[in-house]
Amino acid sequence: MAAVELQEIEKSFGPTAVVKRLSLEVKEHELLALLGPSGCGKTTTLRMIAGLERPDRGVVRLGGRVVDDQASFTQPEQRGLGMVFQSYAVWPHKSVFENVAYPLQLRREGGLEAKVMEALGWVRLAALAQRRPHELSGGQLQRVALARALVGRPKVLLLDEPLSNLDVALREELRGEIASLRAKLGTTMVLVTHDQGEALALADRVAVMNKGVIEQLAAPAEIYGEPATPFVAGFVGGANVLEGVARDGRFFIEGHAFELPGGAKAENGPLTIAVRSEDVAIGAGGPELALQAKLFLGSTTEYRFALGPQVLRATGPAKDALQPSQPAAVSFRAARLFGAR
């Protein structure tokens, strides 16, 4: 039975449809990431699971039970969920201990102190139990939020960009902590993020969202290795997405003709291809493009070629004699073909 099930959910704010007929199942003990660019409807989807937003149409089920359809609605506090917000949402008028104790107090559970201290132990904050929120750093605040969301042992934990307000080092650290907590508690998690690295590293499955629909739902390796749509290829793999025309086994774009690599077959007609920057070969034949810019990235160098108004990115070795505005022969070692759009 699915821990979370969304069935043909739709949501609009005024005239703009934010989530469009979206269906999704999150299995028990799974960590599913909702990945997509800012504004694509991830938070709205998560909030509909939480009951903080009501869908215009569709059904939400938790553990097989209907919590929201057009006829019935279960209040957020009765859904048995935990949630971590992007803005921490730690209550400034309560101490760390009081923040974490709050969900248990509402349930009048016994053994409150032990349970709170255990939860604080999970996030290594036991020593700071009596601190006030204004005395904590951003990373510590997010840990408090995590402990508060988990202390009541929710069936499902919802995480809305939990790491994106933190600096890079803290982000890595907390990412590891979420992974180990999950291993320890086995909680089902839905993680919303716009950071593909975060999604690929943490999730069992990734749902890539774009403009209110899920473009691909698969395991991280599959998302990265076999993107189902040009959007997924561009957003997750960072590939060059090129729209042109196929004719006689060649790909025409902006007046240039590229050989399709590996003897790939394409019917004549409009064609979109995705080429990773590391699959762009420089100086191995092909049309000559002008080098626009050269960005030294440490272990590699990124070259940007002008392809009409578009930019073609290529990764090459750090040391290379290529100079800006110099033309160079460019070809593709590998590409994914998506046919006409």
Place this chain on the structure above:
Amino acid sequence: MKRALVLATALVATVFVPLLALLRHSGAPSTWVSLWLSPQALSALVGTLVSSVGASAVALLFGLPFAWLIVRTDLAGARWLKTLVTLPSAIPPYLWTMGWIALANPRSGWLTLAIGQGTVDVYGLGGIAFVLGTSALPLVVLSTIAAFERIDGSLEEAARLSGASALQTFTSITLPLITPAALSGAALVFVFASASFGVPYLLGVSANPPTPTLTTRIYGEVLMGEAGLSRAAVLSVELLLIAIVVLALNGALAKAGRVRLPRGKGLGQRVLSLGRWRAPASAAAWATAAALIVLPLGAIFLTGLQPTWGQWGSLTFKHWGVVMQPRTLQAIGVSLALALVAAVLVGLLGLAVALTRRRWLETLADAPSAIPGTVLALALLVTFSRDLRFIAFDRIAFVLALGNTFWLLLLSYVVKHLALGVRSSSDALAQADPTLGEAARLSGAGRLRAFVDGIFPQLRGALMGAVLLTFLTCVSELTMSVLLIPTGSDVLGTLLFELQSYADPAAAAVIASALLLVVLAALVLQGVVSRRAEAR
């Protein structure tokens, strides 16, 4: 630094030296306590404390629901309701008193007649607290609205996800988060109420039995001449101490609470849909606001149009002749002139203080606004009632004779309201973009020119607001004016006060109506100007 010193010296000479003179006038501190504990002084103290606590309670009672309904619900016309309930602070408290006297005096008030004699009586401590509380309503409403707006929506949503119902969330999360702001608003109401003079005078002195407060008692002592003056000084010290203690408590409370809400607007705020309660809730809120604000103002207008005081009948403009009497015209002229000069000086001096960018000087310039008007006026009175002779360089002697002149009144208006100019300038200056001035310098402008072209335009809006507010407050000032007005002259406040309490309430209502029209017109003008500025 030189400019800062000059400004500081002027402030010390016009505020702090007079305060010291007042202390000297009050005799040895050992004698203070016995006077404070005398029955008369005690009853005045009780009057002040009870009416001020009551005013704070009234302001909280009405202010909290208004703030919540305005910010957090889909109440009908919430924006306009906010405008209406923040109106009272622009109108002098004694005008509200006049309105409530017309409505609820025990003999001929319209409410009294409507409900039945012996039911309502605006005179006495209850009435004083009520009128002060409603006229200080904006202090609570505005600070609470600001707190509501700064609460991030996710703070409340996190409580829901933790298992709290909507009501539990409100009581355990929302309410504690706005409490510090509401309490601090209430403390300001207390300070305002304990320093007010017109309301307790009009509603306390002729109450049965008379209910004195410290301010009205001080006024009574001053009227008794030289012997009363030292007793008045001792009571002033008491009044000043109350203000200082409450403000200090408020500051300590704010620090101890440490509930730091983020600046600016909270994200993701939810507006509660009132659903089928929307119509009744909107009606109740608007009716309450109308009863507290529109009703007393309407009563003033109607009183001015009644044929005889206290009688319903065909309305008439016969009382409006009073506006054209020489005495009235002279009072209007003096008030307008004094308020205009004071407002411009407050703007200029406030800007000058802020431009020195010295916090100690800003604090020094802020301080007089916390001194009750009665205390400040009395200090100026005892200091400058005699001519002061200065001798410079052993030969040039000059005499400073401010006593019994309009100069002293002007001085009191300026120092009392200086904080308005300082705060608005220093806030605007903190937000102003200094690079605009620097760009002007690099384009070849001199220091002054760069300020005028680059910086001043960014301050103009805030400064104009402070000048307008000072003008509105001063044009109807009463508390300091009754003590400092030159013998035989009037300003609008004192004229109204005299007509209302002794001579001719109908004539007072007419002048009050005219004053109200001016204030409302000024507010509309300010609204239009600031909206246009926002649109740019």
